[in-house]
Amino acid sequence: MSETQPDLEHTPLILPPEARLMAVRDLAPRLRATLGPEAEDEAVVLTRPGFRVTARLLPAALAALLGEFRTASLVTEAVARFSRAEGQDPLAILDLSYPALADLVDGRLLVPAEAPEAGAAAPSLGAGQAFAGLEIEALLRALDDTEVYRARLPDGTPVALKLARDGRAAAALAEEARVLDTLSGGDTPGLVAQGIEAGRAWFAMEWCAGVPVSVAAQRLRAAGDRAGLARLVARLLDAYARLHAQGILHGDIHTGNALATEDGRVSLIDFGQARPADQGGIDLRRAGLPQFHDPQMAAALFAGRASPAATPAAEQHAVAVLAYLLLAGLHPIRPAADRMALLGRIATRPPLPFPARGVPAWPRVEAVLRRAMASRPEQRFRDMAAFARAFRAAGRSPRSTLPPPAAAVIAALWRGVLPADATPEATAWLTLRAALLTEDAEMLAFADLHAAQAGAGLVASAVAAEVARARSDPAEEAAAMRAFLAAAEPTPGAMLLAARILDGAALRGLDAAPLRDWAAATLAALPAEAATLHAALALAEAGALPAPPDLETRLAEVAGGSVWLWALAHDASALPGHLARAIAAQRPHDPLGRGLALLRLHQATGHGRWTAAARRIAAQAGTETLDGALLTLECAAPWRAMPPPWRLAAIT
Structure with a gap:
């Protein structure tokens, strides 16, 4: 407190x-x-x-x-x-x-x-008003103790003006101005002027143009530019390394406090929580967003203890979380709605491998980030500079190309050559997976055509929902969801398909309540067997239903269980025993099932050996059959490999 x-x-x-x-x-x-x-x-x-x-x-x-x-x-x-x-x-x-x-x-x-x-935090100055010789242009941020405005000097030079609302923040603003003056610009805005006006402390700093690093990273991810992402993150790490070299910690790491310019530079802003790097003991004023807390601070807050003082190692962890977020688009720990649950996860769980977040593996980069986010401070890099050097070396990765076997499958699809055993819904699924792999809109249109030809039924409607989602067609997705619900049967397989359909449905503005209610009622009525627990975990992973409150007790009673069950259990709890059981679980004997199980282990662990083993199976299976062609495509993008709907529907 x-x-x-x-x-x-x-x-x-x-x-x-x-x-x-x-x-x-x-x-x-x-x-x-x-x-x-x-x-x-x-x-x-x-x-x-x-x-x-x-x-x-x-x-x-x-x-x-x-x-x-x-x-x-x-x-x-x-x-x-x-x-x-x-x-x-x-x-x-x-x-x-x-x-x-x-x-x-x-x-x-x-x-x-x-x-x-x-009282309410209403702005105190308006556009065009003069304050301390500056002309106010626009309010940027109004908080309870401070305000930030875009303003101009008498010669027209743009600056950022930060001022205290009252006497509470005067000392903090004076300290922030001192830090900026010490840093003298470069990666940070330089101090322009400071003073007291009408009893209010203020300072003006250089205007930093640019967009939040999260926006710049999103553009690079959308373009598939991993080399550009690596350069952006390397410059961010360099900026923090230079800050630490001057004996200062930023103290408030998040995406809004770093700006990227058009010419590729990164600027750090908002030093209101800056601290000396050699501060020790506890720090009752230490703040920051919970998602960026290091395990030591998270554990202290979770236990109700005072916050330990920030350290270079703690800030290294926070910067590594930011780097992971920029590279993957998601945080390294699955979020929790409850703050205490989130703190508990940060304190106890390791960062997830990229494939577990649906992102292509980047082994050398992930290894660097794992070390910077190690649970114990002494396991992290010696300092930010060492972290930045290691990342820059690891980020030099060649651009990936489509493997020849997958390219051959896609070429055959373009020629209209389909596996002889492919049904209409299977053809739609195979074409959809090819379209997602190549990001080809025309191939996706072919998938939509085949899905329309597949007719009704549980599997056909599940495929149609996936195709509509890929095409960003909410009306068709909603129609497929209704068709699925009309055909749904009270089986674990049907609930697994429902979890697939419900995943992210609310984010896309769909009314998923009827299907979610059906899944909840069906789940409550089914016997507590391994397949039912598998469905319950899949629905929780999709964000459709909460995880069972007695999850660990029920898992302890399961004899056997599939790779998918135990991989989901590992996702839910991050307990090493669940991952060990996923690796030890019996795998299907058929090539597609066995290969997909190996790819699921890759997603859970990030290790490439599982992908290599799956590719060997795909090579032996060939591409003449539906299963072989599908496994070949899934091996080309192992981070998003998934069983086809007809295999999920068969789970009992």
């Missing part, structure tokens, strides 16, 4: 007027999907726009209690009113809610009624 936390027994608290309590069920589908399956419909999201806090996911009962703080109240008074209204024991409610209320006070989502921050 913060050293300035008020006495909760004697201080009236208030929920600021701009704080928002929003039911999860009322959020837009895209936002609901980002919360994951842990966010139940009854939960509530609490946010305070414009403040240095992240949104919190709250149980509905705690959110209802917070409603008592819309007017200033002591904790005991609010609990008493709530308990009377709900007919519950006030002492029990106080015991249950006190830690959560203290956490919200510490995060300044619930504040002392007399505190200045109880």
